[in-house]
Amino acid sequence: MTFQEIKPKVTDITLDTNLSRDEKLLAVCKLLNESIDYYNWVGFYFANHETRTLHLGPYIGAETDHTIIPFGKGICGQVAVSNDNFVVPDVAAQDNYIACSFTVKSEIVVPLFVNGENIGQIDIDSHVINPFTDADERFLEFVNEEIAKLY
Incomplete structure (x- = not known):
């Protein structure tokens, strides 16, 4: 399925009044x-700016021990600080990477903004x-823009 075909499905999920926010995220x-x-x-x-930590929300995939990540640590923690997308073509070449599984070869993290x-x-x-x-x-x-409407 192409990204263009998936976009309306994402929007449909976010507009579904029968689902809670976490159910929509999942x-x-x-x-x-x-x-x-x-x-x-x-x-x-999701960020806790007081404690400068990220907390795992809904996800699909292998279980992870990384339920709380300090800002600055790993790819996710770096995005919490930089506010920029981070694409890692090969995690083995990344110094500040938190390994979740030996099967993971690459990662992309895109920040979620609500009111800036x-x-x-x-x-x-x-x-x-x-x-x-790209x-x-x-x-x-686009996905995060749709998710932001839930907050």
Whole structure:
């Protein structure tokens, strides 16, 4: 399925009045995981700015021990500080990387902004080296724009 085909499905999920916010987030994770073959782990982390930590929200994929990540640590923690997308073509080449699983080969993290504030991020792991393109970044920015409407 193409990104263009998935976009209206994301919007439909976010507009579903029968689902709670967390159920919507989980449904989006499931949709992305099932629709894009190289999206092997899809999840959301949310920021606690007082403690400068990220907290794992809904996700689909292998269990992770990384339920709380300090700002600045790993790819997610760096995005919490930089407010910029971060694409890692090969996690083995990254110094500040928190390994979730030996099967993860690459990662993309895109911040989630609500009213100009970085409240969290969508995090995607892939079992493939270097699968992410500019199209993935633009698509995930769209996903986060739709998710931001829930806050």
